[in-house]
Amino acid sequence: MLSLRQRLMLVHLLAILLTVGATAAAGWWLLSQSVHRQLDAALLAVAEAEVAMLADGDGGPVRVHEAPTGSAPPSLTRIDRLVQIIDGNGHALARSSNLGSENLPAPAALLAQLAAGATIFDTLPDTSEEPLRMVSVPTHAHGRSYAVQVAGSLDDVNHTLQSAAFLFTGMAVALLAALGWAGSRLSRKLFVAIENIVDQAHRIGDSNLHQRLPHPGDDDEIGHLVNTLNAMLERLEQGFEMQRRFTADASHELRSPLSRLRAEIEITLRRPRENSDYVAALRSCLDEVERLTTLVEELLMLARIDGGQERPQAELASLDSLAADAVSRMAPVAQDKQVALMLVNELVAPVQVDRGPLSLVLRNLLDNAIKFSPAGGCVTLRMLADHDGTRLTITDQGPGIDEAEMPFVFDRFFRGSRPRAGEVDGFGLGLALSQAIMHAYGGKLEAANQPGGGALFIMRLPSLSTV
DSSP states (O other): OOOHHHHHHHHHHHHHHHHHHHHHHHHHHHHHHHHHHHHHHHHHHHHHHHHHHHHTSOSSOOOOOOOOTTTSOOOTTTTTEEEEEEETTOOEEEEOGGGTTOOOOOOHHHHHHHHTTOOEEEEESSSSSSOEEEEEEEEEETTEEEEEEEEEESHHHHHHHHHHHHHHHHHHHHHHHHHHHHHHHHHHHHHHHHHHHHHHHHHOOTTOTTOOOOOOSSSSHHHHHHHHHHHHHHHHHHHHHHHHHHHHHHHHHHHHHHHHHHHHHHHHHSSOOOHHHHHHHHHHHHHHHHHHHHHHHHHHHHHHHHTTOOOOOOOEEEHHHHHHHHHHHHHHHHHHTTOEEEEEEOOSSOEEEEHHHHHHHHHHHHHHHHHHSOTTOEEEEEEEEETTEEEEEEEOOSOOOOGGGGGGTTSTTOOOHHHHTTSSOOOSOHHHHHHHHHHHTTOEEEEEEOTTSSEEEEEEEOOOEEO
């Protein structure tokens, strides 16, 4: 099995061979056509000159016009040109001296074409010792039909083409070698860059995800691939970092109630106590166990959502009834804090939504708004139609969200300055869990501050149907 590099090199060499071969063949063919056209033009010029002289004659004996021997240098246009004048029946009336006693062929088919007035070019491979190229031109002079035939040797043409073939072959070999060398260098550079990327990819693990693949420096396909892989590594690094931070935060949040629970039990067991003391201790331990249970359930739900498992079959419910039920459930908590709950329905038509995720998110957001609302404040849940679905807003009259903390409000285990100071209970998972649930069910949760003060949370969810 050939490697990718070997296959690419083989394809590269085949492409070069085909290109160079086709170029050389095309060049030789063009040269051959040009040389043959030049020979045909020279033969035709001599024949037309004889035709003109024949027409200008005085009607005497037909003869080929050649310079007398020794009277002048031979004409370059007449050298190696065999000239013959025939009548309409193919009888030779005059011949050039270099023909001797030989005749140029005049078969019946050629005579018929000449009688029709056509100028005929023929190649005669076996007429004489050398292959000939002949042109036959019909003419009329002094009331009779004639034809002038002029032939020339093809040896010079063949020698020229043979020399051109050697020249093109040499050029093709040189070009093939040059292109092969250039292609080898380019492919070597390409594969060196790929090997560097592969080596660096092998060295990157979970402990050094901050490293990146080396960029080849060119904005080509390899460069785009490296940019894409580096962007993926950056996302992986962020995911690993979030996982590490999540594990550390979860360990811290689990350790705190366990430490308090252990301290409560140890203090209670140091000496005998009254039954009321044991009951108070057990109630305190039960509170811590409930906090732990809530934390573990939220962590388990987040893990299932991350794994794509927290998607049971949709259970449809009316949005207005679901919101009214959430307000009713949170009313006792609001009364304890002396906070009013208000439900405003601005929907033009009833909307059906998935009961499971929406009810949990509503309780989380209402509980969060009640915690941060001062005594005598008001929390408002408003429902209204949006351009791409349904929008629910929950507003409170609390201090709002610090602008520096706004980008982190949906991070897991993130707690603002007030919760960290102990003013508000919680683990910092409510908003993160609500956002994860909204994303899992195709919705979105946004946070902002109201112009007049207080926090604003917006739930955007696509409505499943209207009734």
